[in-house]
Amino acid sequence: MLEKRVVICLDVRDGKTTKGIKFQGNVDIGDPVEMARLYYEQGVDELVFYDITASSEQRGIFIDVVERVASQIFVPFCVGGGIGSVEDMRAVLLAGAEKVSVNSQAVLNPGIIDAGAASFGAQCIVLGMDAARDPAMKSGYRVVINGGRTPTDKDALEWALEAERRGAGEIVLNSIDADGTQDGYEITLTRMISEAVGVPVVASGGAGKPEHLAEVLGAGKADAALVASMVHYGSYSVADIKQHLHAARLPVRLRYRPE
Amino acid sequence: MKVGVVDYDAGNLKSVQTALAYLGVDQVVSADPEELLAADRLVFPGVGDASAAMGVLRSRGLDSVIREFVSRGDPVLGICLGSQIVLERSEEGNVDCLGIVPGVSVRFPKKPGLKVPHMGWNQVHYRTGHPLFRGIPQGTSFYFVHSYYTQPSRADLVLCESEYGEKFCCGLLAGNLAATQFHPEKSGEFGLKLLSNFLYWDPERN
Numbered sequence: 136m137l138e139k140r141v142v143i144c145l146d147v148r149d150g151k152t153t154k155g156i157k158f159q160g161n162v163d164i165g166d167p168v169e170m171a172r173l174y175y176e177q178g179v180d181e182l183v184f185y186d187i188t189a190s191s192e193q194r195g196i197f198i199d200v201v202e203r204v205a206s207q208i209f210v211p212f213c214v215g216g217g218i219g220s221v222e223d224m225r226a227v228l229l230a231g232a233e234k235v236s237v238n239s240q241a242v243l244n245p246g247i248i249d250a251g252a253a254s255f256g257a258q259c260i261v262l263g264m265d266a267a268r269d270p271a272m273k274s275g276y277r278v279v280i281n282g283g284r285t286p287t288d289k290d291a292l293e294w295a296l297e298a299e300r301r302g303a304g305e306i307v308l309n310s311i312d313a314d315g316t317q318d319g320y321e322i323t324l325t326r327m328i329s330e331a332v333g334v335p336v337v338a339s340g341g342a343g344k345p346e347h348l349a350e351v352l353g354a355g356k357a358d359a360a361l362v363a364s365m366v367h368y369g370s371y372s373v374a375d376i377k378q379h380l381h382a383a384r385l386p387v388r389l390r391y392r393p394e
Numbered sequence: 395m396k397v398g399v400v401d402y403d404a405g406n407l408k409s410v411q412t413a414l415a416y417l418g419v420d421q422v423v424s425a426d427p428e429e430l431l432a433a434d435r436l437v438f439p440g441v442g443d444a445s446a447a448m449g450v451l452r453s454r455g456l457d458s459v460i461r462e463f464v465s466r467g468d469p470v471l472g473i474c475l476g477s478q479i480v481l482e483r484s485e486e487g488n489v490d491c492l493g494i495v496p497g498v499s500v501r502f503p504k505k506p507g508l509k510v511p512h513m514g515w516n517q518v519h520y521r522t523g524h525p526l527f528r529g530i531p532q533g534t535s536f537y538f539v540h541s542y543y544t545q546p547s548r549a550d551l552v553l554c555e556s557e558y559g560e561k562f563c564c565g566l567l568a569g570n571l572a573a574t575q576f577h578p579e580k581s582g583e584f585g586l587k588l589l590s591n592f593l594y595w596d597p598e599r600n
Contacts, residue, residue: 137558138515138535175582180515195425211537211580224588233539233580258511258539302524304511335513340514388515388535392583 138388139352140180140359141376142337143366145170146187147216153187154367155315161187164367168203174366175208177373178391182208183307183361198230205231213261213307221250228255235321236307238263239280242287242294245301252302259332262303266291266324267311276324283311295328302331306332307361309339317343317364320351329356337361345371345379352385373388395593398433400459400476402450404442410439410473413579417590427459435593436463439579440475441539444488444499447475457492464494464571471592472573477544477566480573486542493534495568497546508559511541518564518576521555525599526572526591527554534584536576538564543575570597 145152158325171182184204186197194217198267201214215225215236224235235255241248241262251260267286269277274292279285295306309326310321311321320341329336338351348360365371380387397419401407407423414421414437424430425599438460440447451457460480463470472480479491484499491499502510517536543562546552553565553572564575570591578585 136515137512138517140514178582205408206416209409209413209416209580209586210582211539211577219589229408231412233409250422258441258513258541333509334511335509390531390584392535393529393587 136386138180138386139357139379139380140230140337141348141373141387142181142183142361143174143179143373144183144185144339144363146185146363147197147200148186148188149193150200152367154364167200168207170367171204171212172207174373175189175210178377178388179210179373180388181210181359182212184212184214184232186214188217198226201227201230201232210346215261215263218247219244220247221254224255224259228259234259234261234305236261236263238265239285240291241278241298242278242280246298248298248301248303252304257302259304260299261305261307262295263307263309264291264294264298265309265311268324274327276327279311283314291324292327292331296331299332299334303334305335305337307337307339308357310341313341314339316341319343319347320355320357320360321349322355325351325355325357329358335359345376348376349380349383349385352380353383395420395435397421397435397437397593398430400430400434400436400438400456401425402438402447402454402456407439409577410437412426412579413586413589414522417586417593419593421576425454425456425557427455430456430459434466436460436470437473437592438470438476439473440479443486444475444478444484444491444542445489447479448489451479451492457474461491461494464569467597468525468568469592469597470571470591472571473579474540474575474577477573478542480566480568480571481544481546486541494571495546495551495566495573496548497544497551499542500545501542502559505559511539512543512558513539515581516556516558516564517558518554520565521552521567524553524567525595526588528591529587530584536564536574536578536581536585538576540575544573
């Protein structure tokens with residue numbers, strides 16, 4: 136049986152894992168390679184690294200992080216942030232990432248999904264999508280870009296289906312309304328998108344405790360759930376989360392290393 | 395002992411290379427038939443399109459390298475796309491493959507709720523006692539990413555199985571050739587264990 140995946144997300148700036156705190160800007164919370172290795176040893180199923188500066192001067196530092204991660208952890212990981220071309224995709228895939236994710240850039244230039252899928256295969260191309268509640272939209276959700284600051288004219292459900300048609304092999308669906316609240320994922324949105332598309336959906340935004348993952352992987356029909364703060368600050372380990380999911384009768388990978 | 399890793403522009407070489415390096419293996423990653431033939435064991439990884447991969451293998455003469463390894467009896471491990479192209483044919487692009495193992499690669503059927511690609515960790519059940527799975531409990535999960543799967547023409551060619559919608563073959567075994575649909579190089583500590591078992595595998599004994 137296919138396991139539900141627990142995915143940990145790390146935002147990387149100047150070679151450090153960082154976390155945006157309301158009214159305080161970003162604070163560094165650790166070395167991304169060391170953190171990745173720790174989560175690997177705890178049995179995480181997958182990791183995502185976002186380059187949140189994505190300026191050309193700092194791109195080299197980020198690629199170096201990707202290479203060091205690839206040499207020390209042996210589970211899949213995805214890289215996003217600052218991916219605007221097939222060449223950008225090639226650079227992170229060659230550095231050792233399995234998948235590459237496009238978000239705002241894909242909204243501005245949807246052809247990048249087609250081009251990426253044609254060059255590397257759909258399984259490598261992840262659509263990152265930020266959606267915000269909006270009763271004016273047909274599905275009830277609008278696609279927003281630039282970290283939620285800029286609304287677009289795209290309907291979230293239509294965009295998910297279009298991205299799949301264009302060759303996205305997975306969708307990381309982030310709810311702007313739930314993001315940062317730690318009150319739980321947006322179940323309605325996640326379930327709607329996950330039931331509509333034929334590719335896996337990773338739920339993002341709102342995780343605060345293991346019950347939230349059980350809810351989005353169960354009722355929300357997500358294939359995977361993304362977490363950040365709840366593990367970065369030591370409130371929960373990967374094992375805590377998985378034990379809870381297992382108790383909730385969700386299939387998870389509990390056995391991850393030889394005895 | 396030296397392991398040859400076949401480079402045929404079919405992606406994901408890097409992760410196989412880093413996993414073997416982590417295990418301390420002497421390896422040569424190459425597209426040159428002579429360099430590869432000098433190795434003692436062969437790994438051919440791969441993600442991507444079967445027909446494109448077959449085209450590159452043939453144009454570089456690497457198809458005969460794989461055949462040569464198989465016929466001289468040295469251990470060979472195919473991974474992911476590498477497991478599909480040892481069969482006779484793939485539905486992907488309807489292309490003739492290496493034909494070392496009788497059978498075909500077919501696409502997962504369209505079924506409601508069955509997402510394709512089959513992506514993520516899935517439980518694997520293997521032929522009991524096989525040395526490639528030494529130290530790995532039955533039902534351990536490995537990492538998969540694929541839309542096509544191998545369908546060998548005889549049950550004795552099945553090394554392991556998994557389930558997605560229905561049971562499917564996720565590993566082949568034919569003498570000194572083994573191949574897995576999942577990615578041991580991305581399957582955590584148990585994946586590394588399988589790779590390390592491959593390094594010690596003596597096909598004549600099992």
